[in-house]
Amino acid sequence: MHRRRTRAARRLAARHRRGQVRRDRAARTRRGRAADGAKACTSHLNGKAVNPCAVPVGDLRPTDEVTTIEGLADTVDEDLHPMQQAWLDHDVVQCGYCQPGQIMAAVALVRRVAAEGREITDDDLDGLRNICRCGTYVRIREAIRAGAEQM
Template structure:
């Protein structure tokens, strides 16, 4: 099953990101879009890129979201 996961999904699981999970589909889609844009621009993800994400998470999982995106960036 792991082989079928997108690197962002794998990073989400590895970082135990989700709490209630309500916001997670949007967070993951935003992360994938960000990583694709950064790759197309042939550069690394910056803290400013992560600061620009506006998806709201009522559970406050932002530190784990940021860590997961950084991990996924290394794997993509």
């Protein structure tokens, strides 16, 4: 007997099939259109969020530590960093263009707030200036809070 899948079951199966695509979208550095514009290229320089397109190479020292989205999981010795996993769990990714920069900015924010000995606030989240063309800001905020709990 042939059963028809419900719409929800078809969507769930499609999400699983797209899982690797979603993971890939959340794991590559993006190059923005203008220096320091969308912040899609956000990376970490000595643990702080920076936009590499706005940092002159001559300003870097041999002792500086640069982490891009590609190396973020290595900082926790896992396949995915907890923030990357939160992005997948909260289905944040749509087009995926801004996600690496969003994740890197979120990780830097969570680390800074934790170092200050406090929890993430709405004011902290409002301070993130990364642009999402798809407007997934509600899910981004949810993912940041969830990722922070796992970091």
